[in-house]
Amino acid sequence: MIEFQHVSFSYEKDRPVIEDLSFRIERGESVGLIGANGAGKSTVMKLLLGLLSGEGKILVDGIEVNRASLSAVRRRLGFVLQNSDNQMFMPTVYEDMIFAPLNYGLSREEAERRVDAVLEQLGLQELKHRHNHRISGGEKRMAAIATILAMEPEVILMDEPSSALDPYNRRLVINTIRALPQTKLITSHDLDMILDTCRRVILLDRGRIVADGPADEILRNKELLEAHRMELPFCLAGR
Amino acid sequence: MNKMDKALHELGEMDDLAAQDSPIHRLSPLAKLLTTIAYIVTVVSFHKYDLSGMAVMLLFPVLLFQISGIPVRTCFYKLRIVLPLVMAVGLFNPFYDRAPLLTVGSLPVSGGVVSMLSLMLKGVLCLMASFLLIATTPIDSLCAALRRLHLPSMLVTLLLLTYRYVGVMTEELAVMTEAYQLRAPGQKGVHVSAWGSFLGQLLLRSMDRAQELYNSMQLRGYHGHFHYAPGRPFGLRDALYTLGCCAAFLLLRFVNIAELLGRLVVR
Ligand SMILES: Nc1ncnc2c1ncn2[C@@H]1O[C@H](COP(=O)(O)OP(=O)(O)OP(=O)(O)O)[C@@H](O)[C@H]1O
Ligand SMILES: [Mg+2]
Numbered sequence: 147m148i149e150f151q152h153v154s155f156s157y158e159k160d161r162p163v164i165e166d167l168s169f170r171i172e173r174g175e176s177v178g179l180i181g182a183n184g185a186g187k188s189t190v191m192k193l194l195l196g197l198l199s200g201e202g203k204i205l206v207d208g209i210e211v212n213r214a215s216l217s218a219v220r221r222r223l224g225f226v227l228q229n230s231d232n233q234m235f236m237p238t239v240y241e242d243m244i245f246a247p248l249n250y251g252l253s254r255e256e257a258e259r260r261v262d263a264v265l266e267q268l269g270l271q272e273l274k275h276r277h278n279h280r281i282s283g284g285e286k287r288m289a290a291i292a293t294i295l296a297m298e299p300e301v302i303l304m305d306e307p308s309s310a311l312d313p314y315n316r317r318l319v320i321n322t323i324r325a326l327p328q329t330k331l332i333t334s335h336d337l338d339m340i341l342d343t344c345r346r347v348i349l350l351d352r353g354r355i356v357a358d359g360p361a362d363e364i365l366r367n368k369e370l371l372e373a374h375r376m377e378l379p380f381c382l383a384g385r
Numbered sequence: 386m387n388k389m390d391k392a393l394h395e396l397g398e399m400d401d402l403a404a405q406d407s408p409i410h411r412l413s414p415l416a417k418l419l420t421t422i423a424y425i426v427t428v429v430s431f432h433k434y435d436l437s438g439m440a441v442m443l444l445f446p447v448l449l450f451q452i453s454g455i456p457v458r459t460c461f462y463k464l465r466i467v468l469p470l471v472m473a474v475g476l477f478n479p480f481y482d483r484a485p486l487l488t489v490g491s492l493p494v495s496g497g498v499v500s501m502l503s504l505m506l507k508g509v510l511c512l513m514a515s516f517l518l519i520a521t522t523p524i525d526s527l528c529a530a531l532r533r534l535h536l537p538s539m540l541v542t543l544l545l546l547t548y549r550y551v552g553v554m555t556e557e558l559a560v561m562t563e564a565y566q567l568r569a570p571g572q573k574g575v576h577v578s579a580w581g582s583f584l585g586q587l588l589l590r591s592m593d594r595a596q597e598l599y600n601s602m603q604l605r606g607y608h609g610h611f612h613y614a615p616g617r618p619f620g621l622r623d624a625l626y627t628l629g630c631c632a633a634f635l636l637l638r639f640v641n642i643a644e645l646l647g648r649l650v651v652r
Binding site (some may be wrong): 195197217220221223225227229231232233235237241245246248249250277279280293297 | 397400401523524525549552556594597598600601602603604605606607608610612614
């Protein structure tokens with residue numbers, strides 16, 4: 147479903163952020179992309195979405211990501227941004243949620259039905275007509291996730307989905323993610339959440355893959371994690 | 386609350402006003418847009434000495450304030466910054482046009498004073514009408530109405546995004562002033578020496594935010610074409626409202642009601 151072939155990228159000359167990155171994610175897999183601050187996780191997401199372009203080849207559903215294929219690729223990908231304030235730009239949650247379905251040619255009635263279904267699935271009905279600048283950070287995050295689900299993408303990309311959430315909402319997000327049948331690529335520093343939601347983990351350090359395998363193995367490997375400026379998930383730390 | 390937070394809050398209040406319910410809110414945005422345009426054209430077309438004729442035009446906004454339940458106070462409070470500017474437009478007229486035009490009691494009043502007053506009145510009336518339009522119509526529906534009048538899509542999108550980005554920039558400003566004040570306790574405002582970097586930062590941050598927002602729009606299938614919420618369709622009621630208002634404006638424009646009434650009373 148997603149394939150990176152020898153991808154390299156740098157924001158500034160001679161300071162590579164991503165170096166010769168290659169991996170493959172099959173349809174239906176859920177993969178956690180982890181790494182310390184500045185490891186390049188968000189950059190990988192942006193490359194995949196075609197917001198940045200570097201060297202090498204990126205394929206989504208067999209389509210190479212480039213200028214010409216951009217809208218075909220983006221239609222398949224739903225991206226939950228690291229900062230929800232940048233995601234929600236319409237006045238109300240409802241208008242934000244209906245934005246993508248309308249752009250993809252749904253009628254207003256169909257789109258509204260889809261919005262209602264997603265809100266019900268997440269138990270957020272009461273947020274529907276609230277103003278984006280009047281809801282709390284956690285509510286905004288949930289609303290941002292709802293916005294993406296209303297697109298019905300084939301792949302869901304999430305950058306730090308559990309940051310700024312209280313334990314209840316975090317659990318809600320985790321359960322929501324687990325229940326989603328789509329292919330998922332999630333970055334987070336919340337390794338407990340990764341453990342709960344992903345079968346596979348890719349560990350990045352300074353733009354290179356240093357480990358790629360079952361979440362159970364990598365997230366239990368104390369030496370490996372510590373060698374790359376990370377710690378064991380709390381639930382495995384034996385506290 | 387921080388000054389900027391207050392500004393943000395005020396921006397939100399406009400959306401709240403537009404989301405209320407009243408017979409005026411329930412009208413089609415197109416009807417409101419058309420009558421507002423007709424109103425402004427009528428007001429502007431009054432002769433510069435025709436103060437009494439124009440004064441009657443005050444009736445329209447006053448009625449709208451009443452029916453829509455939007456407090457007049459809110460209008461003047463929100464327009465407090467622009468109003469003085471508009472009022473200042475005719476300030477020099479009395480110096481150019483000194484010929485006495487009429488006498489009040491035994492005091493001669495020059496044409497310049499009358500034209501100054503009429504210019505001020507024109508400005509205030511037009512501002513009130515525009516405010517009422519925005520306060521009773523969600524910005525999206527307004528944009529949809531503009532599109533139905535075949536305004537270029539580019540222009541309308543620009544209007545909408547400007548309206549949105551004002552909020553974004555204010556948000557950035559709020560965050561920055563808060564961060565500044567936390568490190569400069571007891572200081573009022575931002576010190577002059579910090580203005581340069583402050584403005585630069587604000588610009589960079591707003592640009593970053595704008596870029597991210599734009600990305601987020603594109604990732605959700607935006608290709609330069611906005612799907613505005615159409616608002617209420619243009620029905621019989623809207624047609625009647627529009628025609629009725631336009632007829633009334635014409636009447637008020639060409640028949641000087643104030644003078645007529647005056648003459649009746651005198652007789
Ligand atoms: N716009 C930019 N211009 C220049 N350098 C950048 C830019 N964005 C990110 N970087 C650099 O690229 C590197 C990778 O950044 P990236 O945002 O991908 O990290 P990340 O793994 O998502 O980190 P975090 O966990 O903090 O979100 C960092 O060293 C960062 O400083
Ligand atoms: Mg990141």
